[in-house]
Amino acid sequence: MHKVLIADDEANIRNILDFTLNAEGFTVIGARNGAEAFTLALSEQPDIVILDVMMPDTDGIEACRRIKGDKRTSNLPVILLTARSGSDDRRRGREAGADAYITKPFSPTKVVATLREILGANKA
Amino acid sequence: MYSLLGISESLVAATSAQTAPLVLAGVGVVGFALGVLLWLQRRRRMAQARVMERILDGAARLTATRRLPEMCDSIVGMVGEIFGFERVVLYLWSDALEVFEARSSLGFEAADGTQVRERTVSRKDYDALLLAGGDHGPGQLVPEGVDGDDLWSGSASLIEELVSPDGEPRGYVRVAPVARGLGDAADDRHLLTYMLQQVAAAVDAAEVYERLANRNADLSLASEKLASLADMKANFVANVSHELRTPLTSISAYTELLQQNLTVLPPESLDEFLAVIHTESLKLTDVINDILELSRMENGRPVSARAETDLEQLVRRLEDGWKGRAADSEQNIEVVTPDHAINLHVDPVLIQQLLTHLVANALKFTPEGGRVSIHLSETGTAVRLAVEDTGIGIPEDELGAIFEKFYQVDGSATREHNGQGVGLAICHEIVTHHDGRIWAENREGGGARFQVLLPRRPAVVQPSGDPQSVLAPFEPGEFHQRMLHWISGSLGVQTVSLLQPDEHGESLEIRASIGLPESVAQGVRVRFGSGIAGRVWATGETLLIADVTRDRRVDREVSEPRYSTPSLLCVPLHVGGDVHGVLSVNNRIDGRPLDADDRLLLEALAPRVTELMTQYASWQADGRVLSELRESLRATTSVGHLRQESFVEICREICLAAARRLELSTTELGQLAFALRYYDVGMGCVPPQLLDKPEPLAHHEQLFVQRHVEAGLSILEPLRPSARARQIILHHHENWDGTGYPRGLTGDAIPAEARLLRLTDTFAALLSPRPWRSAFGLEEALTEIRQGVGRSFCPRTTSAFLAEAESRRYRIIEMQTRGADARDLARPALDRRGMVTPV
Incomplete structure (x- = not known):
């Protein structure tokens, strides 16, 4: 069973992803900001991380950079989630080492599909 | 000091006096005389050449000077030195003042010399000077005593225009004394003309340089502004996108979930999901409304829907709603109002919006357990609204900018508090629409305070309506209204009336007034010479009356009920030699009597009022002029007293x-x-x-x-x-x-x-x-x-x-x-x- 870490400051978003992913057989851990996400990435050892870009204090890009820059977590796949559609964010996300990018508003089913795709590719 | 003019005069005197008898005296003598003449002319030409050389030298030196004040001093010095004038003044045209300003001078004693540089000459006076000369040679000879300017008494003077290479007049040099006979010394005047042609280019360059220096400062700030504008635009797109998409994301994700799992979901989850969708739709509506509202406010004023509104009641009505919202996040709301009605002529919908935004903004930046207080009070002739919080405050250098559209102090703070800067931009528009002021400040001990001043301006009564037809941007009646409020704000008085003769010229009637009961404003007829206004009309002299109840010139019975303070000031509006109307003010807001200072100010305003009234009709054709006038009146009318x-x-x-x-x-x-x-x-x-x-x-x-x-x-x-x-x-x-x-x-x-x-x-x-x-x-x-x-x-x-x-x-x-x-x-x-x- 895969463990997914979800960081978003909007409780609604965390809840819906929690609900959907649980139903699909994932274990879900929630974080409310980037700093918390990094701490949980270290302590909980998830299989994949979903980070919202616009979060207070440490934003998603910064959290991604930390995860990818740390030996202990650098192999962890990261999916960025954001309300922004600007190409600048995509570029910054790529530079920070993100593996995929999902734009809000999103379809929960598609999130699941993206997760499976990345996790499958990782296994192979 | 070498004086070329002196030499020329003697030369001219020598040649004209000696030529005639010499011709009669015979050929030999003629030969001698010719020799003398040639020698003299040669000497003269050499002198001219030397002068020419010095002029060119000086002009070359001037070109190296960049600062205009130094250059003016050098030019004056050169004219004095080379031509030997005792008194020299250089005047340059000032675009800002629309007069010729004395920029440098030479040869005046300290006592009056110090005064020289503050002298100005209007275009009209300058033209009159030129006419007085009646001389069409190079330069303009001005006979003594023509303009009554004490600088030039004692002798005739000479004016030489400073014309730039592109033919634009830049100013002039005036020199004295010019001895008799100068009219014939055309060559020297040609030299002076020549010199000023040389320096005009340099003056031009220095002015351009000065303007460029200013322009540079403008440009570098403009570029900073543009950069921040670009940032703001980027922020705008990012923020709007974020604000719209966040609720939209929840709505679409929860809807999809419902669609796919409707039959298997337990009823409590169903309720929860529907509640989320509902709340998020409301949020979305709010954001969209805000954006639309702002764009409506910016695209011209909303149709005036102003009415006498009790702000105290309005605040109290909103209080419960605020308390409900605050309770959700364990914040405290405190509303402080006087225990009586505060009536103001405003657009109630807009003011409610203003309050809602200010309070929402305060709640947003205040942590749990914090306090937001709303204070409503009357200050002088303004209503003050203050919203204070115990939140994070505003960085000092950002205090002014937060009213800009979508300005964000810190992107992450935005996120945390779930909202953007539309609210404050709307507040600013609403307050401006009511001619008020809004500003933000930090409180001692933490937190921010937003203050709003809304002016309480008495209604303007215009018995015969606005006499002139009205074009945008003025609304019907607005011209007189703004003008009277401008006067009342400038003097700090409650009562202002503008009286003008009726069509028969027999009595004065009130054209527009504030602070008078409508019945009085409608009914007043003042006969020529009677009462205060009638006297001012008849005599054309200002009347400042310390106590109307004791002044024998006043008809007590009629006047008394109108005056809550006893003093009154009444000035004539002159057009040419005629009195075209009368402006009367009384009831100082601070309760003090009108004094000599008020008289000075109102007498200074009167010609402005006359000019605005007479020009208004002709300006109607030009919307730009009118809209500048409207802004000018708005900017110079105080908000409260x-x-x-x-x-x-x-x-x-x-x-x-x-x-x-x-x-x-x-x-x-x-x-x-x-x-x-x-x-x-x-x-x-x-x-x-x-x-x-x-x-x-x-x-x-x-x-x-x-x-x-x-x-x-x-x-x-x-x-x-x-x-x-x-x-x-x-x-x-x-x-x-x-x-x-x-x-x-x-x-x-x-x-x-x-x-x-x-x-x-x-x-x-x-x-x-x-x-x-x-x-x-x-x-x-x-x-x-x-x-x-x-x-x-x-x-x-x-x-x-x-x-x-x-x-x-x-x-x-x-x-x-x-x-x-x-x-x-x-x-x-x-x-x-x-x-x-x-x-």
């Missing part, structure tokens, strides 16, 4: 008293009174972040702040201030030692009134708090002024100013101990932070 004396007022009083002590003429006093009232209006054009910046300003920022002087003049322009008033305002930041701006004038070259204004401005500023310091005590402020003597301030005017300030010592101290109330209302005028309204 205290019911007690304010710092600004006492500083103005000190200034005028000092001016009287220095024996300025009544006309000069009037123009000073006018300048005192409006000199600072240009401050509204300076970005607040520069004014509030606690750190020293960079050079280009300083230059930008300095431009407020010219900006102010251009705001005042539609009101057609007199040349003298413009000059006082233009020079009110000059320093005695020449280190001031914009012209760097030194000493007595700075108009005396401008020197007084400099003192007044500094003194008033010292007595008020600034973001980076608290207010000075009276003694500290006086010491500060004393220490500036010789550097910033003129010794003579300062001693007059200090004497008058000292004699008002107790009133100032009393005002200072009375505290914040007086300062708060003075703030938009003095401290400028409030003047973020576009002007």
Whole structure:
């Protein structure tokens, strides 16, 4: 069973992803900001991380950079989630080492599909 | 000193006197005479060549000078030295003042020489001078005593125009004395013309250079502004996108979930999901409404839906809603209002929006357990609304910018508090729409305070309606309304009436008035010569009456009920030699009697009013002129008046008293009174972040702040201030030692009134708090002024100013101990932070 870490400051978003992913057989851990996400990435050892870009204090890009820059977590796949559609964010996300990018508003089913795709590719 | 003109005169005298007899005397003699003549002419040509050489030399040297003041001194020096004139003055055209300004002079004794540089000559007077000369040779000979200017008494003088290479007149040089016979010495005058042609290019270059230096400062600030505008635009897109997508994401994700799992979901999850969708749709609606509202406010004013509204009731009605929202996040709401109605003529829907946004904003930036308080009060003739919180506060240098559209202090803070800057931008639009002021400040001990001042302006009664047809941007009746509010705000009076003769010219009737009962305004007919207004109409003289109830000129029975304070001031509106109307004011808001200072100001305003009224009709064709006039009236009309004396007022009083002590003429006093009232209006054009910046300003920022002087003049322009008033305002930041701006004038070259204004401005500023310091005590402020003597301030005017300030010592101290109330209302005028309204 895969463990997914979800960081978003909007409780609604965390809840819906929690609900959907649980139903699909994932274990879900929630974080409310980037700093918390990094701490949980270290302590909980998830299989994949979903980070919202616009979060207070440490934003998603910064959290991604930390995860990818740390030996202990650098192999962890990261999916960025954001309300922004600007190409600048995509570029910054790529530079920070993100593996995929999902734009809000999103379809929960598609999130699941993206997760499976990345996790499958990782296994192979 | 070598004098070419002297030589020429003797040459001319020699040739004309000797030629005729010599011809008769015979060929041999003719040969000798020719020899002499040739020798003389050769000598003369050599002299001319030498002069030419010196001119070219000088012109070349001038081209290397870049600063205009130095260049003016050099030109005057050259004219004096090369041609040997005793008195030389260089005048340059000033676009700001629309007059020729004396920029440099030579040969005047210190006593009157110091006065020379503050002289100006209007275009009309200049043209008259040229006509008086009646000479069409190079240069213009002005006979003695033509213009009554004492600088040029004693002999004829010569005027030579300074024309730039592109044919634009730049100014002129006037020289004296010009001895008799100069009319024949055309060659020398040609040389002078030639010289000025040479230097005109250099003057042109220096002016261009000066303008470029200013332009550079403008440009670098503009580019900063553009950069921040670009940032703001990027933020706008990002924020709007974020604000719209966040609720949308929840709505679409939850809907999809419902669609896919409708049959298997337990009822409680179903309820929960539907509730989320509902709440998020409401949020989305709010965001969209805000954006639409802002765009509506910006695309022209919403149709006026103003009505007499009880703000106290409005606030109380909203209170429960705020408390509900605050309780959700464990915040406290406190509403402080007086226990009586506060009626104001406003658009109730807009004011409710204003309150809602301000409170929502405060709640957003206040942590759990914090407190938001809403205060509604009356201050003088304004209603004050303050929303305070115990939140994170606002960085000092961002205080002015937060009203900009979608400005965000910190992107992450936005996120945390789930909202963007649309709310404050809407607030700013609403307040401006009501001619009010809004500003933000940090509270001592943490948290922010948003303050709003809404003016309480009495309705203008216009018995016969607005007589002229009305074009945009003025609404029907608005022209008179703005003009009367401008007068009432300028003098701080409650009652103003504008009376004009009826169509038969038999009696005066009220054209427009504020503060009078409608029945009175409708019914008043004043016969020629009777009552106060009738007398002013008949005599064309101002009447200032200390006590109407005791003055025999007043018909007590009619007048008494109208006056809550006994004094009254009534001035004629002159058109040519005729009295075209009468302006009458009374009931000072602070309850004090109208005095000589008020008289000075109203007499200075009267010609402006006359001109606006007579020109209004002809301006109608030009929408741009009218919209500038409207903005000018709006910017110069104060928002509220205290019911007690304010710092600004006492500083103005000190200034005028000092001016009287220095024996300025009544006309000069009037123009000073006018300048005192409006000199600072240009401050509204300076970005607040520069004014509030606690750190020293960079050079280009300083230059930008300095431009407020010219900006102010251009705001005042539609009101057609007199040349003298413009000059006082233009020079009110000059320093005695020449280190001031914009012209760097030194000493007595700075108009005396401008020197007084400099003192007044500094003194008033010292007595008020600034973001980076608290207010000075009276003694500290006086010491500060004393220490500036010789550097910033003129010794003579300062001693007059200090004497008058000292004699008002107790009133100032009393005002200072009375505290914040007086300062708060003075703030938009003095401290400028409030003047973020576009002007």
